[in-house]
Amino acid sequence: MSGGNHDSYPDGKIREILNGVRTIAVVGASPKPSRPSYFVTKYLLAKGYDVIPVNPGHAGKEIAGAKVYGSLAEIDRAVDMVDVFRNSEDAFGITQEAVDIGAKVVWMQLGVRNDEAAKLAEDAGLTVIMNRCPKIEYGRLSGEIGWTGVNSRVLSSRRPDMAEQGAQQRTLGPTRS
């Protein structure tokens, strides 16, 4: 799919992406627990994703218990989604790398937006999300974020989907078309 509005995304599209990917490479992951990239890495790991931190300065070590790679090209398994924690300019080069390794989704974090990079990826058949945080989106669509008073913008009279383990763990629920 190519083109489309990047100012807002239908909830169904976000849900489909987050339900459809399993392996997520987090480019720009920081080992510091105070950094947003650490939070997102840890949260996605807890939700059962195979999260691969990418950080050349930390290659071979661990972040939140996951092995760190130096670059996308060095990753030894198929990557579904590339989560970009770098600035909007750098996002172009990373998007190119994501296309090269055969990823299906390029996801740019809050404040990261590069429309040229989006076009490059979409022309190659990838799905692109920009200026969003997967932890916040998962929290929104599962309803967990509501526990902290955040407007999830989701209205439903269905029972929320719970995770198998854990008293306060929700899942996204099935994608309904």
Add this chain to the structure above:
Amino acid sequence: MAEDKQPGFDTLAIHAGARPDPATGARVTPIYQTTSFVFDNTDHAAALFNLETFGNIYSRIMNPTSAVLEERLAALEGGTAALATASGHGAQNLVFHTLMEPGAEFIAARQLYGGSINQFGYSFAKCGWTVKWADTTDPDSFRAQVTDKTKAIFIESIANPGGVISDIEAIAKVAQEASVPLIVDNTLATPYLVKPKDHGADIIVHSLTKFLGGHGNSVGGALVDCGTFDWMGSGRYPALSEPCESYHGMTLGETFGDFAFAIAARVLALRDLGPAIAPMNAFLILTGIETLPLRMQRHCENALAVAEWLERHDKVNWVNYAGLPSSASYELAKKYSPKGAGAVFTFGLKGGYEAGVKLVESVELFSHLANIGDTRSLIIHPASTTHRQLKDEQRAAAGAGDDVVRLSVGLEDKADIIADLDQALARL
């Protein structure tokens, strides 16, 4: 793919934030009358305390019943997040505690609920947060009070004791020029009548005790984050833009994006100051909110009928209700509050102070008490009660002079409301 269709206000009032309980299927939000919540293991506990994962720890800081109320309020105001508190005063305290430090200033309208005037003039002054007063009917008066210490501007959308509508956009412009957030107390209007966010508000506060709860049974308050202020860009609000010591160096403005203010107010101010809303109160207020649209429609209809009747009465000197063409705020009311001018207004009796006292003591259906926004019609003499602790000139400036009687018109049959005032006025 098509954009998600936005639900209407009436739908949000009933559903926003609420889903059936996953454990039992209970449709109505349970009252989680619990102080604490068990952890899965120590890692889970640590993740919760570090804000790495969403969840409930302790009801001073969050509670699942209150969370539904918070999401409901955020949705109704079009904000990104909200935080419910023990009272409106509590919400205001948390807002200012998050924004201010000793030596800072803020500009507030003089046309405010007497309780806010006291809070700003006494308790906030004690913290070293200095209020500079301005006139809500004169946006330039806010401009004149801006200094390099100004950190916020505060107004009421429909000002207590009623009759005055603020030109929110004009005052928002001043706030924008000064690069400070605009805080709007939307209590008398509720989001049904006025949407401060649409006119430039950055933070909205409420006393839920009033029209939102609507039934006079629960004290509560809330702040709503509109998600519009650039905390990181400003750099003048360190609680949001600097690494946070008590959260291992996390920068809240960076981690939580457009709902960072509400998070900061919760995990710093509410955590340390403690004005938590009781889950039972949150539940009752939520129930009240379900009928907010219907109630506000009837409140405004009834108030207009009563105001028109009073304006024609020979014992009444003046009526200050923005829904009347005679009001100085009539045009502003049509712009900002087109569905109605609210249900709280004042009037003055020709017999002055004594007549006001006699009237208040002669009503049978109206309840003489200190509150507004109940299904029941309410009456009070502000000068001797809600605005009593102010200086004379503050009282006058707030529209609560000696001869002023304030009504909060309820949902009874119009004929009965008017008949009660009729018989009471006849005794003067």
